[in-house]
Amino acid sequence: MNDRNALWGDLLRRGNAGDGAAYARFLTAALPVLRNIARARLSGGTAEEVEDVVQEALLAIHAKRHTWRETEPVTPWLYAIARYKCADAARRRRARGGHGGADVPIEDLAEVLPDEALGEITAARDLGQLLDRIDTRAADIVRSVGVAGESAGEVGARLGMTEGAVRVAYHRAMQRLKALADETNMQPGRDPDRQQLTGQEAETAVGRRR
Amino acid sequence: MKTEDLISSLAADTAPSPAIAVETRLPGLLVLGLMVTALSFALVLGPRPDLATALANPMVLAKTLLPLLLAALALPLVLRDARPGARYGLPGTLIWAVPLAVLGLVVLAFLTVDPAERLRLFIGHSIPVCLPAITLLSLPMLAGLLVSLRRGAPVNPSRCGALAGLVAAGFATAIYSTFCIEDSPLFYGIWYSAGIGIATGLGALAGRHLLKW
Numbered sequence: 001m002n003d004r005n006a007l008w009g010d011l012l013r014r015g016n017a018g019d020g021a022a023y024a025r026f027l028t029a030a031l032p033v034l035r036n037i038a039r040a041r042l043s044g045g046t047a048e049e050v051e052d053v054v055q056e057a058l059l060a061i062h063a064k065r066h067t068w069r070e071t072e073p074v075t076p077w078l079y080a081i082a083r084y085k086c087a088d089a090a091r092r093r094r095a096r097g098g099h100g101g102a103d104v105p106i107e108d109l110a111e112v113l114p115d116e117a118l119g120e121i122t123a124a125r126d127l128g129q130l131l132d133r134i135d136t137r138a139a140d141i142v143r144s145v146g147v148a149g150e151s152a153g154e155v156g157a158r159l160g161m162t163e164g165a166v167r168v169a170y171h172r173a174m175q176r177l178k179a180l181a182d183e184t185n186m187q188p189g190r191d192p193d194r195q196q197l198t199g200q201e202a203e204t205a206v207g208r209r210r
Numbered sequence: 211m212k213t214e215d216l217i218s219s220l221a222a223d224t225a226p227s228p229a230i231a232v233e234t235r236l237p238g239l240l241v242l243g244l245m246v247t248a249l250s251f252a253l254v255l256g257p258r259p260d261l262a263t264a265l266a267n268p269m270v271l272a273k274t275l276l277p278l279l280l281a282a283l284a285l286p287l288v289l290r291d292a293r294p295g296a297r298y299g300l301p302g303t304l305i306w307a308v309p310l311a312v313l314g315l316v317v318l319a320f321l322t323v324d325p326a327e328r329l330r331l332f333i334g335h336s337i338p339v340c341l342p343a344i345t346l347l348s349l350p351m352l353a354g355l356l357v358s359l360r361r362g363a364p365v366n367p368s369r370c371g372a373l374a375g376l377v378a379a380g381f382a383t384a385i386y387s388t389f390c391i392e393d394s395p396l397f398y399g400i401w402y403s404a405g406i407g408i409a410t411g412l413g414a415l416a417g418r419h420l421l422k423w
Contacts, residue, residue, distance in 0.1 A: 015224060024221035031213065055216055060423070062220045064363040066231060067293045076295030084294065084365040164222030171216060 005073040013070050027058060034058070034082050041086035042093070049093070052175075057085040059172060096182060130180050138173040145170050232292045232362040239354035240377075246350035247382055255343065255389040264393065272315060273398040274387045277406070280308045281380025288355065288373040292362025312403060315395035323394070331394040337401055340390065344405030345412070347382035348375065352413055356420050364421050371417015372410050379409035 008026055015023025031054070038053045039045070045053075060081050068077045127147075131139040137159070144150045144158075145166070152166040159166070264270045283305040290296040323331060334340075355374035364370030383402050392398060 015221075018224050020221045020224045023224050024217055027217045027220060028214075031217070051213060055213055058213070058216055058220060060363075062223070064294070064423070067363045069293065069296075072293075072296065077293070078295070080294035080365050081363065084363075162222060164219040167215070167219040168223055171219075 005075050008078070009070070009074040012065070012068065012074055016065055016068075016070075027061070030061075030078055031058075033078075037079065037082045038086055038089075041083065042090055045093070049089070053086055053089045055171070056089065056175060057082045059168075059175070060085055062168075092179075092182065127177075130177050133180055134173055134176050138169055138176070141166060141169050142173045142177065146174070230361055232358055233289060235361055236289065236355065236358040239358045240351055243351035243354035243378070244381060247347045247385060250350075251347060251385050251389070255386070257388040258391050261388055264391075267393065269315070269319075269395060270393045272311075272395070273390070273393070273402065274384050276308055276311060277380045277383035277387065277402065279380075280305065280406070281377050281384070283308065284373055284376040284380060288359070288370060288377055291366070291370040291373055292359050292364050294363050294365050309403075312395070312399045316399035319395040319399070323396070328396060331392075331396040332400065334392040334394075334397040334401070336390065336392055340386070340392075340401050341405045341408065343386050343389075344379060344383050344402065345408050347386055348378040348409035348412075351378035351381055352409065352416070356413075356416055359417075359421055360423075362421075363423055364417070367421035367423075368414045368418040370421050372414035374417065375410035375413020376406065378413065379406040382409065 008029060011022045011026035011029070015026050034054045034057050035050065038050045038057070042050055042053060061078065064081065068074060131142060134142075140159070141155055144155045145152060152170065153163045155161075156163045156166040161169070258264065265274070283301045286301045287298055287305065290298055319331075320328060352375055355378060356371065359370060359374060362370075383406055386405075387398070387402070390398065392401075
């Protein structure tokens with residue numbers, strides 16, 4: 001455990017200092033542990049649900065990487081974020097009525113495609129309406145990538161962002177839209193604070209590379 | 211998107227995080243809130259005329275110092291609570307000394323005053339001022355704290371908001387105590403605590419909504 005803290009701490013420290021390779025190694029090393037936590041906390045969740053939460057946890061780790069203090073061990077920080085995101089997801093699942101869900105073949109685990117999610121959202125509610133409720137650049141990226149079918153590289157060139165940043169922004173926007181679609185289906189009243197917060201977070205992820 | 215692809219995308223985005231640490235932002239906003247509170251207090255209530263002589267009595271001094279101590283100990287806790295996985299450490303233990311001291315003072319006062327006086331001292335004459343004043347004076351600082359805490363990542367937003375409420379209420383109560391002339395712990399030990407409880411509860415409610423991430 002101490003070895004892990006020393007190694008991961010070193011990787012994240014270098015990552016936070018701008019070393020992308022070390023940061024990728026840190027996230028890759030943490031991935032199996034994140035999957036274990038998600039599987040344990042979402043007992044009965046489908047492989048897709050587990051992977052969704054893992055991705056949310058990764059995005060949260062990325063967005064909040066400045067809250068890790070380099071003098072502290074990194075694993076309690078990492079696991080606390082993972083548990084927080086799992087609790088969030090479990091709450092949402094209960095609110096949806098916790099459908100039992102069909103078993104998903106193991107091959108699907110690696111292929112959780114955003115286009116499928118887009119289908120769900122359009123079916124759930126008018127996509128245009130939902131797009132009006134996220135910040136304009138994120139909405140633009142969803143329209144370009146998800147609806148018009150442009151590649152992340154093309155959109156990035158147009159908006160002056162790297163391809164990676166576009167993909168991150170797209171993924172975040174999709175998560176947000178999914179959440180909005182769920183909320184809207186459940187109850188017509190919504191929570192403007194929550195929305196603003198996520199919009200701001202999306203903005204940080206999107207804006208950083210400019 | 212495949213999770214592995216997501217990791218590559220995140221790793222491509224390693225420009226230093228632009229987010230300012232909570233510790234950097236919080237003091238300024240807290241002081242700003244404190245100034246609004248102090249100014250409102252000075253305009254509406256103001257200190258009691260006999261403040262200097264009254265503070266010579268330890269029982270009176272305690273009603274200002276204990277809430278101040280509460281705020282000073284809750285402040286490191288709220289900062290730690292904004293970081294995932296952080297421990298409360300020493301302040302998390304020491305803070306319990308404040309309610310214990312209050313309890314001790316209340317018991318002491320209960321035992322030492324004339325039994326016929328107990329109820330009169332407990333009810334006092336200013337509950338309708340005391341409770342709303344402590345709550346309202348807390349709000350500017352609570353707002354400042356919540357704004358800065360949004361930079362953090364509290365894994366229990368309600369608890370983090372409650373701790374922010376405790377900090378704000380501690381300072382607000384210390385300020386209010388210089389106006390209040392009810393000097394028996396039977397009054398302030400109970401009603402100040404109730405006011406701090408209200409502000410803390412408001413902090414928890416606000417945190418639950420504002421500090422989610």
